[in-house]
Amino acid sequence: MEGHYEELGGGIRLWVTPAHKFGADAFLLADFASPRAGDRAADLGSGCGIVPALWFRGPEPAPREAVAVEIQEAACAQMARSLAEGNLPAGRFVPLCADLRELRGRLPAGGFDLVTCNPPYTGPGGGLLSADPAGRIARHETACTLADVSAAARYLLRYGGRFCLCHRPERLADVICALREAGLEPKRLRLVQQRPAGAPWLLLAEGRRGGKPGLRVEPPLIVEGEGGFSPEMLRVYRKKENKKEGGR
Template sequence: MTEPTAPDETLDSIGTAGVRVLQRRNGYRFTLDAVLLAHFAASENTGAPRPILELGAGSGVVSFLLVKQFNLGPVDALELQPAVHARLQRAVVLNDCETRVKPLLGDLRRIRELVPGGHYAHVVSNPPFRMANAGVRSPDDERAVSKSEVACDASDVVAAARYALTPGGTVSLVYPASRVAEVLGLLTQAKLYPSVLRFVHSRVGSPATRFLVQALRDRDRGLVVRPPLIVHGEAPGGYSTEVAALMDPPLAERVSPLSGDTGD
């Protein structure tokens, strides 16, 4: 049977639960950040499945991993770009997730028009990392919106999460390590109090490249800093044991490692 891809698309597998995502062959493509965020969101939240909102869902990697690999959800997956959203809709069918992942088309800056306030127990986002005025903007609009803060910035993401969360609900984010003070400050100002922080390092002894953070709406229970997450090591694919356990071996050959770009 021929896979349902357009000439400019690829159908890629990720994780240990048979997740498949559609991506542009020469366009913006997810990176390991999406896998690490899904794992972080799942590992720090246990209990019965509860409604989740993903802000900036892109190809749906995080949403699909949450429901298929980590048995969380259901997930409402909000995406701004119509073409990306259309691929996400098709991927929902490919992953048999029609009752578990609901694609939404819209701008998170207009979140009040899209979803009910105070509805979600958990909000996750792998947002654009690069500030709008940092570096040269990609001439490809899809890349530019996914990588740079041209359509939303960190304060917009935090405000949307605050609106969508139930009291005591959790938001999980991934950002460059260089922005840790800024993002933690924005969260605290919004009364989303950081509760868990974990820095991501490419290798043992190397500087942190990313950080993962969870925060609670209206509840300040203090901050726990987890041990560093090391990406590369001696496990299959050149990954650390922890990271290799999150994916099938072929993923190591296809997923971009942590770099200046981010994944959806």
């Protein structure tokens, strides 16, 4: 399998390939979700497993268990390799090769405190379909829709549990509607901008099962500061130098 290891920090490394890799949105989502110590978490459409892997870097609290749900067998094989060779904690980082639309009987209803997802951003009829099957599943709502993802999160979450996802700002209305229709009340929203004067390119949203109405809009997260990454982005990446590096 063509690929290489990416060092994530804290001794954790992840096997990535051209078909199943990650970008800045995964780091932002993992940080936005911030599981509490003792949480049982699940990441839907996990790909190479980047979001749950980031939670085990330390020193922040890590979940007692993080189930990485992924439908593509090649991506699941990557996670298995990372688990075997990348210092991920066995028994706590748990790859699960499954369709997120068919989790009944595979995972317990209401058994999770936190669910995350970096879903396909392009809805039905939006843009040209990727020729590559892996890219098509990752970028287009062909294997699952926003409604499917929200319904899966609703099934997994306990009462009061949190669902965190990232998406494109132009689909904010779709996100809010999908969360509410699934019984996940939108509680937190944050927009991500490359620069202070630029338009947002990503949204981070949190819905809560059984939550009361009331959405908190947080200050925007700015990616670039003077001379490179902003202080907050340096914190997310766990970098000390205020400069951008290739690959992220």
